[in-house]
Amino acid sequence: MLEARLNEAATLKRLLDAIKELVTDANFECNEEGLTLQAMDNSHVALVAVKLKASGFKRYRCDRPIPLGVNIASFTKVLKCAKDDDVCILKANDDADVLSLTYEARNTDRIAEYEMKLMDIDADTLNIPDTDYDARVTMPSSEFGRIVRDLSLLGESVRIEVSKEGVRFISDGEAANGNVLLRDTQASTRKGGSSSKQEDAEEEDEPEEEEEDEDKPTKKKIKKEKVKKEEGEGKGEEDVEMNGDGEEDDEQEFKPKGEDDEEDEEEESSSKKRKKAPAKNAKPSKKAKKDDDDELPEGVKVEMNAHVNLTFSLKYLVNFSKSSSLSNVVQLMMSNDVPLLVSYEFGQGHIRYYLAPKIGDD
Amino acid sequence: MLEARLNEAATLKRLLDAIKELVTDANFECNEEGLTLQAMDNSHVALVAVKLKASGFKRYRCDRPIPLGVNIASFTKVLKCAKDDDVCILKANDDADVLSLTYEARNTDRIAEYEMKLMDIDADTLNIPDTDYDARVTMPSSEFGRIVRDLSLLGESVRIEVSKEGVRFISDGEAANGNVLLRDTQASTRKGGSSSKQEDAEEEDEPEEEEEDEDKPTKKKIKKEKVKKEEGEGKGEEDVEMNGDGEEDDEQEFKPKGEDDEEDEEEESSSKKRKKAPAKNAKPSKKAKKDDDDELPEGVKVEMNAHVNLTFSLKYLVNFSKSSSLSNVVQLMMSNDVPLLVSYEFGQGHIRYYLAPKIGDD
DNA sequence: GCTCGGGACA
């Protein structure tokens, strides 16, 4: 049985708002670690992976794994009946065909109970590969949203280029072309140096690595810092295949580049990182500006060990950017010819999107 | 001739917004007491009764009764030409076929005059029965709106149950069921079971009556406190018949339960009330929280002398709830098998809706 | 605070 008490229904509401246009039905998988959801979008171009960690709940109990097959539209409706600051309690029995939601107003004068029907959904548990990326861009989620919305006015797709000068978003449209360049705000402040592992620690000594990279292009550094994704662990029944747009069959399949190489060897440094990383973006909402350096409020961080040049459909990126309500910060992880990972980390978990690049440069 | 000067055009604008989807044409009846409008909705399921008291106008003069037959859509258009804080002057001659509206900006720099054509409308002056209700729920109008809008996402109708635990709104839908429970916020604070009396009493001196009720469940108490509706007085040419939904002919007809009984006997106590009651909810807009007890800002009051269990079409309730712009507080008056009365009192008058319950429990 | 876009309702 599942029983989870979420302090603010708003988290769930925003999550569903973020995915409702991408996914129609999906399983929320509950286990002792929390809730996860993985689904391809309806046209199989994008993949969305959500995690709500058990620790993100005020109270969480799940005796054994339960798949909750929900219709996203229904779930969205039911969640709309919650006020943002309601306490939200989710309950389901092991064999449940309904999910029970209770919303308690802060003053407890109002208690609302809903029961949503569940459905059996073919558990295409997707195996999301753990990829090492050649470039990672960390920026305010609002800025990312702004850029893709702006560029989507001009054209259908955006080319994202990461070079030592920073990250550049380029759109060619009928009537106008545009490009937006973001420099690494820290690199400019601080020169020299080998930054890598400290990045969380302080964005303060990071500049160096970039320089190193320049000198000896190795993948080492970013690998060390890579964010590992474990959602698919142990379930990889089915590898994900993303058909970029339905028109282009030669778009990138969703396969890891170097699937397991160096995995273990990196484990230690990355695990160290991993511990800190969640904490980094752990304050999703209001703390915003002038927080610790960790969140690099307002800042842009560009990490790269190889130039990256990829083209994506703006429609999807605009859609992804709806998640900015969940986190002030977004990370874009890219390698040439593999799907882009757009990741929003927030206090209770994360939401990640994978989007296959367009191949034809169109 | 009619000449009425309203301090804020906003009142009229909101009133028309509140009814424009329910009614297409109706007579505004003007007499020395003020303006009233009564109309069935187009499908004869709901009835709306509006009153603008003469005393609510900055200046009011009406020599003799005049029916102003207006097309609601036209009236709405004309009123849209007024700014919310314009002074609005209505004028009509006794035999008028036009209604003249003048909007004066606060600074009198702008004066706009409109003349709207009137029409002859069959004066189906409706006889609204004066009913004693078994339950009365007083709550923030915004909350009422929220609840019916929420539940309308799930299903077509709502069952409203008033019991000693409070009032419960229950909806069964295809994809999900939901119910919202509101407790009497004063009952918990103040014990004595009968929360009621204090409500007004505090303000006036009526508390005792409610307690009595508790002890000996009689209908007296609410009767005493009942809000009387006199709009139909002296005109009852035609009794109203509401066909619940057009599908169900066996829905409640709009007939008073005990049509005239006790009318006079109640008159005195109710008239006392009546004088005070208007003052109670007389501050429609911003005073909100922390006003007198009268408005019970944010509070929910549930008064009952018999359990009530009724089902209504959410579509109509959602429509009624548009009147929340007119008052922060709404009252629901219910008895089993008789139409629900939804009442918004504001400084200048009131708007009341009557809705026949669904009988089949569907 | 105003304008634009998206969603819901008529």
Add this chain to the structure above:
DNA sequence: TGTCCCGAGC
């Protein structure tokens, strides 16, 4: 399908 209302962005 068009209009109105609500929310988000500028």
